[in-house]
Amino acid sequence: MIRVIIHTVCYLFLLGMPGILSAQSEATQAPNFDEHIKPIFKQHCLKCHGDDKQEADLNLQGYGSLLRGGSSGKVVEAGRSSQSVLFQAITEPDDDLRMPPNSPPIDLTKIDLIRKWIDGGLLETSASKSMVKSRDLTFNPGENVSGKPVGEPAMPVDLPLVHKPKLTRPFPVLAMDVSPFAPLAAIADQNQVRLVQTETEQELGRLDFPEGEPHVIRFSHNGAVLMVAGGRPVESGRVVLFDVVSGTRLAEVGDEIDAVLAADLSPDQRFVALGGSGRVVKVYSTVDGELQYKLTKHTEWITAITFSPDGQKLATADRAGGIHLWDANSGGILLNLGEHKEAVRALDWRGDSRLLASAGEDGRLIWWDTVDGFPAINKVNAHPPQRPPGTYGIIPNGVLAARFDSEGRLVTSGRDQTVRVWDVDGNEIKKFKLETGIPLSNAITNQRTTVIIGDSAGNLQFNKL
Incomplete structure (x- = not known):
C-alpha cells in the first residue's frame, strides 16, 4: 500500500514539474x-x-x-x-x-x-539580442596611479597647536578624505579639521578652519596638499589649501556670501572649482586667486564638484538632480547627464577617468560612462530602507556619499543607516549597518583594508573589509 502511495505521489509531482520549471524559467528570463x-x-x-x-x-x-x-x-x-x-x-x-x-x-x-x-535592451523575443551596446568597463588599478610622490608620502610633523573646541553636542562628520599614499585621514569638525593616523586610529593633530563648517575635504593627488571648503551659512564661504606636513596655509580662494557646499582641487593643483547656493560654479587659479571662468547652466544649488583624475573634465551637480560634464580647461559643456530626480549628494571619478559615480536623494546610484554619457550601471534603489512598524508613507532612501578607491571599488552611505561596498561590476560585496546615526561620509584607506565611516552623531568608525 505504501509503495502505491509513493508511486502516486511521485507521478503527481512529475506531472507538476513542467509548470514549476516554466514558472522558474519566466522568473529568471529577461x-x-x-x-x-x-x-x-x-x-x-x-x-x-x-x-x-x-x-x-x-x-x-x-x-x-x-x-x-x-x-x-x-x-x-x-x-x-x-x-x-x-x-x-x-x-x-x-x-x-x-x-x-x-x-x-x-x-x-x-x-x-x-x-x-x-x-534590458528592448528584446523582441527570447532569442533577440539586447539593443544596449556592450561596454568594456575593465579597470586596471596599476595603470591609473597618478601623482605618486618620490620618497615618503606626506605625513603631519610638528603641526601648530590647535585647541579642541568645547561643543554642546558632537559635530556631524560632514566630510572626510584619506591620503592616497599615506595612512592619514582628514575629518571635518567644528571650525577645524582632525588629522587621524588610519592604522592606529590616533589623532595626530588639527588644522584651524575659522571660516566655519568644513563641507568638503580633499587631498591633492600626490597627498601633499589638503583642500578644505566651507564657511558660515548666509555669511561667508571660502576654500583653503593646507600643506599636509606643516599645516601651513598655502592659499585662500574665493570670497562667497554663503558657505561653499561643493569644491575640488584640480590634479595639477592649478585650479580650484567651487559652488553653493549661488547656483554658479566658479573656477579660480590657485597661483593668484583670479577667477578663470564661470559655469552658469545649473538652475539649483551646486551640491557636488569633481575634476577627473586626468584633469581633462569637470563634473558638477545640483539640488534638482542635474549633472553636467565640462571641459576643465575651457569651461565648454561636453555632456548633460540626466537620470536623477532629486538632489545629487555626491560625485566621484574612478581612477581611469572613464566612469563617474553619482549618488542622489532619489535613491539612485549610477556609474556613468563619460565617453557618451550612458548610465553603464544604474542602481534604482541602492540603499533600500526598512519600514519601521507602524509607519506609513514614503521612507527616505537617499544615497548620501560615494567614493571610489584605487582598485575601482565604490563605497556608499545611505539614509538606511548602511554603508555598502560595490565591486567594479556594481555588485555589492560588503555592508556595514550603523546602530545609531546616519552615515554622512566615508572612504577606504590607502592600504585598501579599512572603510572609515563618519556619521550624523559625530562618530568615526573603522571597519575592516
Whole structure:
C-alpha cells in the first residue's frame, strides 16, 4: 500500500514539474516584447494605440511600430527606462496626466516588468539580442596611479597647536578624505579639521578652519596638499589649501556670501572649482586667486564638484538632480547627464577617468560612462530602507556619499543607516549597518583594508573589509 502511495505521489509531482520549471524559467528570463510586454499593452493600451486607432500616431501593437514611436518621436530608449516617454507616461504621479487615461494605474509588477524590458535592451523575443551596446568597463588599478610622490608620502610633523573646541553636542562628520599614499585621514569638525593616523586610529593633530563648517575635504593627488571648503551659512564661504606636513596655509580662494557646499582641487593643483547656493560654479587659479571662468547652466544649488583624475573634465551637480560634464580647461559643456530626480549628494571619478559615480536623494546610484554619457550601471534603489512598524508613507532612501578607491571599488552611505561596498561590476560585496546615526561620509584607506565611516552623531568608525 505504501509503495502505491509513493508511486502516486511521485507521478503527481512529475506531472507538476513542467509548470514549476516554466514558472522558474519566466522568473529568471529577461523580459521580451512578444511574451511579456505585448500582453500588458493589449490589456491597457491598444484601445487607443493599436492597429485600429493610433492617438498621437503611436501604435504599440507591433514591435516595429513601437520602436518608430509617434508624432513626437520615439517613446522608448534602450537601457534607459527613466528617459523613455512611454515609461514616464505610465508612472506619472498626476492622475490627470498618467496613462492609460481614466483608468486605475497599471499594476506595479507590470510596471516593473516594462522597466526591466526597457533597461534590458528592448528584446523582441527570447532569442533577440539586447539593443544596449556592450561596454568594456575593465579597470586596471596599476595603470591609473597618478601623482605618486618620490620618497615618503606626506605625513603631519610638528603641526601648530590647535585647541579642541568645547561643543554642546558632537559635530556631524560632514566630510572626510584619506591620503592616497599615506595612512592619514582628514575629518571635518567644528571650525577645524582632525588629522587621524588610519592604522592606529590616533589623532595626530588639527588644522584651524575659522571660516566655519568644513563641507568638503580633499587631498591633492600626490597627498601633499589638503583642500578644505566651507564657511558660515548666509555669511561667508571660502576654500583653503593646507600643506599636509606643516599645516601651513598655502592659499585662500574665493570670497562667497554663503558657505561653499561643493569644491575640488584640480590634479595639477592649478585650479580650484567651487559652488553653493549661488547656483554658479566658479573656477579660480590657485597661483593668484583670479577667477578663470564661470559655469552658469545649473538652475539649483551646486551640491557636488569633481575634476577627473586626468584633469581633462569637470563634473558638477545640483539640488534638482542635474549633472553636467565640462571641459576643465575651457569651461565648454561636453555632456548633460540626466537620470536623477532629486538632489545629487555626491560625485566621484574612478581612477581611469572613464566612469563617474553619482549618488542622489532619489535613491539612485549610477556609474556613468563619460565617453557618451550612458548610465553603464544604474542602481534604482541602492540603499533600500526598512519600514519601521507602524509607519506609513514614503521612507527616505537617499544615497548620501560615494567614493571610489584605487582598485575601482565604490563605497556608499545611505539614509538606511548602511554603508555598502560595490565591486567594479556594481555588485555589492560588503555592508556595514550603523546602530545609531546616519552615515554622512566615508572612504577606504590607502592600504585598501579599512572603510572609515563618519556619521550624523559625530562618530568615526573603522571597519575592516
